Amino acid sequence: MKRFLLLFSMIFSGLLFSQTQLNLIPYPQKVIINKGTSEIPNQILVREVNNDSLHLQVKVYNDFLKNDSIRFLVSNHGVPKDTFVGLEKVKSEVDGSNDGYKLEINDKRISIKYHNENGKFYAFQTLIQLIKQFSTGKKIPNLLIEDSPKFAWRGMHLDVCRHFFTVEEVKQYIDYLAMYKLNTFHWHLTDDQGWRIEIKKHPKLTQIGSKRKQSMIGAYVDDTFDGKPYGPYFYTQDQIKEVVKYATERHITVVPEIEMPGHALAALSAYPELACTKGPFESATKWGVFDDVFCPKEETFTFLQNVLDEVIQLFPSQYIHIGGDECPKTRWKECAHCQELIKKNNLKDEHGLQSYFIQRIEKYVNSKGRKIIGWDEILEGGLAPNAAVMSWTGIKGGTEAAKSGHFAVMTPGSYCYFDHYQGDPQTEPNAFGGFTPLEKVYSYNPIPSELNAEQSKYILGVQANLWTEYILDFKQVQYMIFPRLFALSEVGWGTSNPENYKEFENRVVEHFKILDKMNINYAKSIYNISGKVIPSKNGVSYELSTSQNPNGIKYAIDGSEPKSNSATYQNPIPVSQSMTIKSAYFENGVLKSAISSQDFKTSKTTGKSITLEHQPSENYSFGGAFTLVDGIIGNVKQLGKTWLGFQGKDVVATIDLGEKTQFSEVYFNTLDNKGSWIHFAKSATISISDDGKNFKTIKEIGKNEILKAKGKINLKVGNQSAKFIKIKIGNAGIIPAGNPGADSKAWLFVDEIGAQ
Known part of the structure; x- marks a missing residue:
């Protein structure tokens, strides 16, 4: 009889669970739905003995319920008759994590056990989501949740340099992170296009560097400007303190980023003596990368130390982000001081000089009791002893860091750049490029597969980045992060499962109702x-x-x-x-x-088997090699789904036509936008074969012909008959001096390879 009752209980519990879908994001580690429900009164009392800060905490919790009629109310007198929340801090860890919690709802009593204040806050965020889901019926299911995050760093980045956002908007951004249990706000405060933080010892940074004479508009290939002065826009130190306090109350760590040694034009416009050349300089009006960077001389280090002193006083975060990315070496190569410094310190080259620069900064930051983190280019010339790496160019930087015993935050552009398109580029607002839909974000695993268990401990977590070249206002910020922030949240919490993406998508749709109540402008791309x-x-x-x-x-x-x-x-x-x-x-x-539209131009290569000798960059690899024979000509203004991008690599493609086929023409397109390090191909070679092994060259062209054709290459090859076509499209190689990104590897973008 007991066995029958146990079996019946299991069946009933399973049926109840299937009928009670919890629309929680991120989904908890462990959920048990029990029999019965508890009422949700308009005022839910909260009790915790000997907690003088409970009133302030409850006020913060109520901020997340401001669009609902239900409120939390502190009660320290007796046991309430209505549904109430009882809080208990436990000495031992909850479910293996200090940030974990245990939430139990049973017959009007809500019990929260936690080890630290983070765990308590996350428990309330879960409870708030449950209240929002079940508030209409005023009954919440009895349940048990045991939960904790997998990763310690669950972050979102916001660039306020290309386009500026007010203190109130930044606070809203922080609210979004807190709602979905992200715990790190990476605030990108300085760049070529604007210096956004008040430094009292160097007032010209904001007097001069916080404005620019105009801004680039339109797609990145348009090279057009609005002709409107932008700024001065910056945050005072009092405003910075206000934001940090606001974030702290919501259990968010604010990590400031002060870019060095590159992305320094705004600073150099104010203090030109810090450059290798005399200037004058001005804050950049274009997007991209520029040759003028900080010169590694003593007055530069004194200046940066002064800046960091004030930054460290404003931000209590363990890490200070020092950028370190996309630093051209052109000026350093031409600078007598830099070359002497290389010789004096026995450095190998300018990359060694960058390592010298970063290590000096790290030593200073460490002396203040803090640590540095930087983009993965800080690996160039050798990583500073205690530095952490933010891996954006792919997973290689983070993998190398972890293998060498350095902490890393994974933020590869192919999964975590929210300035990329999230739906069909033809139905989306103008974006930087790339294609990163919700499902792709959700599929990301921050632990590189080649790391063993011990090395994996150095992966701090995951972060998504929002660069704002093409994001003009805060409504567009909302559009670009939602709903992708939902996927990031679950990836960082450690409960994402790509096999259950549809179930996650259903929860996303339910959370749209929350966003609607908050008047948030989210992308509806998943409906398209x-x-x-x-x-x-x-x-x-x-x-x-x-x-x-x-x-x-x-x-x-x-x-x-x-x-x-x-x-x-x-x-x-x-x-x-x-x-x-x-x-x-x-x-x-x-x-x-929205109405989706797709043009097809078919040729004798369309749909045929294709292999590539070199694979495209992760950021621009959607569809893989097949993208080059799918019948779609790339849109020059949208580097989303229709182009493959190769940095420093040639395109060597072999197409198997299936049988001997006659053709007399081969075509493809390449792009040119030097501000983004994208250059036309330097050459193209067409070869044919009947066995796929022995190839005969039938056509070669050089750089001049490609430039003359403006990248739209249509090659007459005479009457040919072959089973295989091989095309080699030459990358421009190392970017020459005088161009943005000089001394770096050029990008080569290629779309459809066709034959007629």
Whole structure:
């Protein structure tokens, strides 16, 4: 009989759990749904003995409920009759983590056990989400949650240099992090385009460096400007203190970033004597990377130490971010002082000089009881002894750091750059480039697979970055981070599971209701039609999908806009000739999504097997090699889904046509935007083969011909017949002096490789 009752209890519990979906983000480590519910009164009393700060804490918790009718109220007298929260600080760790908590709801009593104040705060964030979900019915399920974060660093970055945001907007940003249990706010305060923090010992930084004469607008290839003065915009030290206090109350650590030795034009505009040349300088009006950087002379280090003294007084964070990225060596190569410094200190080259620079700064920061963290270029020439690495160019920097016993925060652009497109670039606001949809963010695992268990301990966590070249106001900030912040939250908490992405997506949709109440401008890209090109028997097919009912997808292949009575999508659409496919989602005959449009230009290479000798950069690798034969010509203003990007590498592609095929023309496109280190190809070679081993060159062109064609390469090769086509597209190599990013590896972008 007991065995029968146990089995019945397990079945009942399972049924109850399936019927009670908890829309929690991040999802907890352990959830048990029990029988019964507890009422949610308009005032939920909170009790904790000997806690003088409880009133302040409850005020903060209520800030997160300001769009709801329910409030927490402190009560220290007796046991309330209504639903109440009882708090208990426990000596032992909860579920293996100091930041963990145990939340139990049972017959009007809500019990929270925690080890530290972080754990208590996270418990309340979970409780607040539950209240928001179940407030309509005024009943919350009885349950037990045991929870703790996997990673110690769960961060979001905000660039306030390209475009500035007010103190109130920064506070809102911090609220968003706190709501979803992120615990680090990386505040990017200085760059070429603006210096945003008051330094009292060097007032010209904000008097001069906090403004620029105009700003670049439009897509990165347009090179156009608005002609409007920007600034002066900066935060006073009192405002900085206000933000840090606000963040601290929400259990957020604010990590300031003071860029060095590169990205220094705004500082040099105020203090030109800190450069290798005389100037004059001005805050940058363009985006990109610039040759004028801090010169490693004694007065520069004195200046930076003065700056850091004031920064350290303002920010209690363990780490101070010193940038260290994208520092061209052009000026250092031409500078007599720099060359003498290299000889004097037996440095190998200018990369060694960068390491010397970073190590001097680190030694000073360490003397103040703090540590430095920097972008992964601080690995150049050797990593400073106690430095941590923020790995953005991929996972290599973080992997190298962890293997050498240095802490690392993983923030690879291919997963964690929220200035990338999150939906079809043709239906999205202008963005920097790349393609990082919600599902891709959710799929990220911050622990590199090649690290062993001991090395993995050096991965502090994960962070997403929001660079604001193309983000003009705070509404656009909201749009770019939501809903991707939800995915980041769950990745950082350690409960993401790419296999259960659809279940996560369902929770995301429910959280849109919370964002709606808060009047937050979030992206609805997951509602739009997503298109994917797949190989098919006669070339390629176009596969459409949506997070909604797939029967609502309507499409047209004649270039017209789909209507409610257009063809209903059922199977991938064959693309056997050049065409335009437009699609949209309809519900009860009403258009519910943006209209997606995709042009196809088919050729004899479309859908064929292709291999690459060198793989593209992680940031620009969407679709892999197949992107080059999918029938889609890249949009020069959108580096999202349709281009592959290679830094310092040639494109060497071999296309198997399947059988001997006649053709007389080969085409492809490359891009040029030197401000972003993107250069036209320097050469192209076409070869053919019948066996895939022995190739004969049939056409070669050089840089002049590519420049003349402005990157749109269409090569007449005569009447040819072959089974294999090999094309080698030469990368420009090392960027020459006089160009942004000089002495660095150039980017090569290539789209469709076609043959007619």
